[in-house]
Amino acid sequence: MDFITGLGLVAATLTTFSFLPQLLKIWQTKSAKDVSFVMLIFFNAGILLWLIYGLYLSALPIILANGITLFFNLIILVLKIKYK
Template sequence: MDFITTLGLIAATLTTFSFLPQLIKTWRTKSAKDVSYVMLISFSIGVFLWLIYGFYLSALPIILANGITLLFNIIILWLKIKYRST
């Protein structure tokens, strides 16, 4: 694995897993009232487009980072909807 791919994977890991604390907090507190629907939806669309771009380039760091990030954001969005009356 070359230096640039390694660099991309490290960056992908750090940025992707930065959403994990929000996901865990939302899950534990059963509240996502401070998380914006507009941010979650627009960010998810952007991440989805990055995912398509990654597939087009066959760039593993882009595909992995954005695939996992999209999953995390969809879970947070689902939790926000699920806990909206709480």
């Protein structure tokens, strides 16, 4: 693995897993009232487009980061709807 791919994977790991504390907090408190529904919709749409872009480029850091981020944020969106 070259330096740039490694750098991308580290950046992807940090930004992707930054959503985990929010996901866990919503899960534990059963409340997502402070999370904007509109923001989640726009963010998930953007992440989906980044994922498609990464697939097109066959760029592993982009694919992994955005695939996992989309997964986490879709769970947050489902919890936002569930705990409304």
